Amino acid sequence: MKSMYPFLAIAVAAACTFATRLIPFVIFGGKKEVPDAVNKLGKILPAAIIATLIIYCLKDVSFVSGNHGAPEIIAILVTAILHIWKRNSLLSIGCGTVCYMFLVQHVFA
Amino acid sequence: MKVIFKKAFKKTMPVLFGYLFLSSAIGLLFYNAGYNVIWAFFAGLFVYAGSGEMLLVSLLTCGAPLATIAFLTLLINSRHAFYGLSFIERFKNTKKAYPYMIFALTDETYSILCSIPERNNKDEDGKVMFAAAFLDHVYWMCGAVLGSLLGQTLSFNWTGVDFAMTALFVVIFIEQWKSFKSHLPVFIGIGSSIVCVSAFGSSNFILPSLIITVSLLMIFKNKICIKNEGKLQEAS
Known part of the structure; x- marks a missing residue:
């Protein structure tokens, strides 16, 4: 039984991850019409969630101690300014990431 | 394909x-x-x-x-x-x-x-x-x-x-910002995240934050949708 443990652990983790993603489809997905309120919510939710995900990425950055989140702030500014200017996703993300790697490895190391 | x-x-x-x-x-x-x-x-x-x-x-x-x-x-x-x-x-x-x-x-x-x-x-x-x-x-x-x-x-x-x-989310954030007239969802998302990070700590914030965000968006959804559709009509 002990050797089955890792298999079962992965199966349980997989099932539970899938379950969280499945919830809205089970509640609203059936054959019946999706309520208007949910349709509206679905349209306006992405902007709010993407904003939340940015905070999620920064949640462990300390802005009051250490380097005060300087590498993150600088790299986000580089990404955002490049994107507003050139509007080329790969360029913005590539330069932002290289800039961040340089900052954490050499400047704020 | x-x-x-x-x-x-x-x-x-x-x-x-x-x-x-x-x-x-x-x-x-x-x-x-x-x-x-x-x-x-x-x-x-x-x-x-x-x-x-x-x-x-x-x-x-x-x-x-x-x-x-x-x-x-x-x-x-x-x-x-x-x-x-x-x-x-x-x-x-x-x-x-x-x-x-x-x-x-x-x-x-x-x-x-x-x-x-x-x-x-x-x-x-x-x-x-x-x-x-x-x-x-x-x-x-x-x-x-x-x-x-x-x-x-x-x-x-x-x-x-x-x-x-992070950079990917920043770029998509900017695209979303440009395509919608109402920025209320963004402010609600950021606001409730920051409040929840300070209230629940960085490792537990995202669920309460999303619940607050969804609740607030449910309240303001009609207002936001009307404003966004105004933009779509202007564009077309």
């Missing part, structure tokens, strides 16, 4: 870099915990969730009971329960891939799909969405295998490459 995958590859390229790094880090964690490349491969294939897999490694190592694994996995991935709300109708365009699309709805795939405007051709729309989701999954698997096999031999210093994920 080739053209569609090419298009999807271009869209998902930022995820390629982010996932190769993130997933190879997890592959290495599995390896160090005594689980070789086969384990990393199957965990990546079936669990397919960054924070979920990191949690799984640590729980495996300490031999946590299955019920604990179930409970903590549900908790850490609870944010995903909100992602499907935007795709209940649209995923039907993917036809047979519908269940796979739900399974593969990670943070990054969700963001990429949000950044792909819905096409009038439903069949093509479904294919592009599937190609993007599938490619992301492939990158994830490649990362898991590479990390497990090469993790300890790579000499290049990759520290900080995971910022690609």
Whole structure:
């Protein structure tokens, strides 16, 4: 039984991850019409969630101690300014990431 | 199909870099915990969730009971329960891939799909969405295998490459900002996140934050939709 443990652990983790993603489809997905309120919510939710995900990425950055989140702030500014200017996703993300790697490895190391 | 995958590859390229790094880090964690490349491969294939897999490694190592694994996995991935709300109708365009699309709805795939405007051709729309989701999954698997096999031999210093994920969200954030007239959802999202980080701490903030966000958006949804549709009419 002990050797089955890792298999079962992965199966349980997989099932539970899938379950969280499945919830809205089970509640609203059936054959019946999706309520208007949910349709509206679905349209306006992405902007709010993407904003939340940015905070999620920064949640462990300390802005009051250490380097005060300087590498993150600088790299986000580089990404955002490049994107507003050139509007080329790969360029913005590539330069932002290289800039961040340089900052954490050499400047704020 | 080739053209569609090419298009999807271009869209998902930022995820390629982010996932190769993130997933190879997890592959290495599995390896160090005594689980070789086969384990990393199957965990990546079936669990397919960054924070979920990191949690799984640590729980495996300490031999946590299955019920604990179930409970903590549900908790850490609870944010995903909100992602499907935007795709209940649209995923039907993917036809047979519908269940796979739900399974593969990670943070990054969700963001990429949000950044792909819905096409009038439903069949093509479904294919592009599937190609993007599938490619992301492939990158994830490649990362898991590479990390497990090469993790300890790579000499290049990759520290900080995971910022690609943050940069991806920043770019999609700007695109979203430009395409909607009402910025209230953004302010609600940021506001409730910051309040919840200070109230619940950085590791527990996202679920309460999303619940508050959804509640507030439910209250203001009509106002926001009217303002956004005003913009659409101006554009057309």
